[in-house]
Amino acid sequence: MIAELSAALLNKLGYLILFGFSITKTKFFKNYLMGTPTSKSIKMIIATLWGLFGVVMTLWGTPVFGGIANSRTIPIVLAGLLGGPFMGFVAGFIAGFHRMFLTVGGELTAISCGISTLVAGVAGGLLKDWIRTKENKAYYGFLIGVGVEVIQMLIILMVARPFNEALLIVKTIFLPMTFLNAAGVAIFLLFIDQVIKESDNAGAVKAQMALKIANKTVPIFRLGLNNETAEKAAKTIYKYAQVDAVSFTSTNECLAFIGSGSDHHLSGSTIHTSYTKNSIQKGVLLVAKKKEEIGCSTADCPLGSVVVVPLFLEGVVIGTLKLYKARENAMTSSDIELAKGLGELFSTQLALSKIDEQAVLLKSAEIKTLRAQIQPHFLFNALNTVMALIRIDPQKAREVLTDLSYxxxxxxxxxxxxxxxxxxxxxxKAYVNVEKARFEERISIEYDINAPLSLMIPPLMIQPLVENAIKHGIINRQSGGLLKLSIYLNKDELTISVEDNGKGIPKDIVESLKRNQELSGIGLSNINRRLMNHFDRKLQIRSMLNSGTKVSFSIPMEKELSNV
Known part of the structure; x- marks a missing residue:
């Protein structure tokens, strides 16, 4: 009898394994495994399905004296192990209630089996968190299956009467049901573990894909969002993301479209899909699972599903990224996460492009500020000098006018x-020549240049230092004002210094410059700030009252060549 029963249960277990293998490959079951339902209504629906599965196992059982040998505990235990105590209780209650009151046959063990079914579901639920921490879930699932069957046999012996008949049933069904049902739980968990590993592997592949796309597209969006950058990024995503089409839009037109449907989704055309418009208006990620949801005006558009991700700059939507697939309901959770991650990455890069643009504008503004410091009285004084020289030394006047013009x-x-x-x-030299024409012997300058004249440097880094030395230093001397400009290259460092024998700079002003404070009318502040912003360097100032001042700085030529 035991051998025949084992063969019958084993045969049914084979069908059950085939069913389990098939159901674990479905999208519904994978989504259920990878995203635990949170609402009670969804939990109730899934628990009901597990309970009905248990009912089917009862109906498919084999009568044994006053009982029924079956595999009902497999789906009930799984309901608890995968969904927790609530789902285990609901599934156990449905299958247990059916076994108690609605099953035809097996009346001797109806009550005891109904109770044990409910216990099996709750026990599985209580062990959910424990088994998740185990590496070999199938092994521990087998042990849980054995434990549940042992409990069921004990309940039969305690509840079912007469005891002799209950004992006979237990002796007959104990080994086949215990080990085969435990094996069924283990095999189901093995399938489930495989699904989880496949999902993890798919996630790893998606992560690697996202990293590859990120590495390829990061430099692109540092140049902003336009037709050219959008097309380059779309081609890169299309190459690696395993989608049927990729598109970028602004808030009103398509910037780039690569892949299926490019015959009517044209770059430069006005946005005509309602889903894209909704994403831009609401500023949220949207997923269209069916062709009609996309809202394309072209009837034979080959695209069936899309995920639309808004792109932000300073909190405002400036466009979208769209990933398309030809089949309906084809967007997986990993596809959506990939699109979401890329959207966040691109939004960050666009923000950085704005910072880069502002940095360029800052450089321009700094130079313009320096140029604006050429005050009108300098021009008036220079022109007055020219007018005076015209009468007494026309040749000298022409030379000064030439220097002033240059x-x-x-x-x-x-x-x-x-x-x-x-x-x-x-x-x-032009500036100094103009000033020397005014002040004659009060100004003289020495040049000590030991660097290639072809070196590229930021503009107006030297002239303001010379002007500062003349205006605030040696101009106050009645005669003998000496200014020395030294430039030399030491390996990759270009050092520039301007030294004068003027009245010197007060100590409080020198300290203010060292603290990067703004000083009205002194070009040193501007140069010091530019050095800090672009080279992380500062002006070096040595000054002694009534003895003179030396201002110098060094800039790394390799960094300068790449960053200026």
């Missing part, structure tokens, strides 16, 4: 972000 032209070339050392020196 100085003004070089000072107001606003487009250059860097100039050669030679051009900067010519600007300095």
């Amino acid at each position: 100085f003004l032209r070089s000072s107001f070339k606003l487009s250059a972000e860097k100039v050669t050392l030679e051009d900067e020196l010519e600007t300095v």
Whole structure:
């Protein structure tokens, strides 16, 4: 009898395993495993399905004297192990109630089996968190299955009467039901574990894909969002993301579209899908699972599902990223997470592009500020000098006018972000020549240049230092004002110093400069700030009252060549 019963249960277990293998491959079951339901209504529906599965196992059982040998405990225990005590209780109650009051046959063990079924569901639920911590879930699932069957046999012996008949049933069904049902639980958990591993592997592949896309697209969006950058990024995503089409839009038009449907989703065309418009308006990620939800006006559009991710800049939607698939209901949770992650990455890169743009504007503003410091009285004084020289030394007047013209032209070339050392020196010489024409023997200058004149440096880094030395230093001397400009290259460091023998800078002003405080009318503040912003360097100032001042700085040429 035991051998025949074992064969019957084993045969049914084979069908059960085939069913379990098939159901674990379905999208519904995978979504159930990977996303634990939170609402009670969804939990109730899934628990009811497990309970009905238990009812089927009862109906499919084999009569044994006054009982029924079956595999009812397999789905009930699984309901608890996967869903927790609540779902285990609901599934156990449904299958147990059916076994108690609605099953035809097996009346001797109806009450005891109904009770044990409810116990099996709750026990499985209480062990949910415990088994999740185990590496070999199938092994521990087998042990749980054995334990549940042992409890069921004990309940039969305690409840079912007459006892002799209950004992006969237990002796007959104990081994087949205990070990085969425990094996069924273990095999189901093995399938489930495989689904989880496959999901983890798919997640790892998606993560690797996202990293690869990120590495390829990060430099692109540092240039902002436009037709050119959108097309480059769309081609990269289309190559790696395993989707049927990729698109970027602004808030009103398609910037780029790569893949299926590109014959009517044209770059530069007005946005005509309602889903994209809704995403832009609401500023939220949207997923269209069916073609009609996408809202494409072209009837034969080959695209069946899409995830639309808004792109933000300073909290405002400026466009969207869209990933399409040809089949309906084809967007998986990993596809959605990939799109969401890329959208966040691109929004961050667009914010950085804004910062880069502001940094460029800051550089331009700093240079313009320096150029604006060429005050009108300098021009008036220079022109007055020229007018005076015209009467007494026309040739000298022409030379001063030429120097003044060169100085003004070089000072107001606003487009250059860097100039050669030679051009900067010519600007300095022109300025000094104009000032020397005014003050004659009160100013003299020495040049000590030991660096290639072809080196590229930021504009107006030297002339303001020279101007500062003249205006605030040696101009107050009646005669003998000496200024020395030294430039030398030591490996990759270019050092520039301007030294004068003027009245010196008060100590409080020197300390203020060291603390990066703004000082009205002194060009040193501007240069010091530019050095800090672009090279993380500061002006070095040594000054002694009535003895003179030396101002110097060094800039790394390799960094300068790449960052200016």
